[in-house]
Amino acid sequence: MTTESTTPQWVKSSYSDNGGSCVQWAPRTASATGIVPVRDSKNPGGPALAVTADAFTSFVAGVKAGGFEAS
Numbered sequence: 001m002t003t004e005s006t007t008p009q010w011v012k013s014s015y016s017d018n019g020g021s022c023v024q025w026a027p028r029t030a031s032a033t034g035i036v037p038v039r040d041s042k043n044p045g046g047p048a049l050a051v052t053a054d055a056f057t058s059f060v061a062g063v064k065a066g067g068f069e070a071s
Contacts, residue, residue: 001045008020008026008028008029008048009026009028009029009042010024010025010026010037010041011024011025011026011027012024012028012041014028016064022040022041022042022054023038023039024038024039024040024041024043024044025037025038025039030053030056034052034053034054035050035051035052035053036050036051036052036055036056037050038050055062063071
């Protein structure tokens with residue numbers, strides 16, 4: 001049995017810039033379920049993506065490697 005809340009506690013990604021392009025994720029939900037909720041901080045009442053922890057790990061690795069730079 002888990003004591004984690006099913007309500008995500010959102011945190012801003014450390015990779016988001018200060019220009020309003022902010023991504024939030026819910027690490028406690030991720031650690032409890034293996035599913036990573038991700039949302040746009042400008043629309044907190046809007047939809048959230050739910051991705052597997054493996055997919056999220058691959059995404060973060062791509063960001064760190066510069067694989068998503070604007071052209």
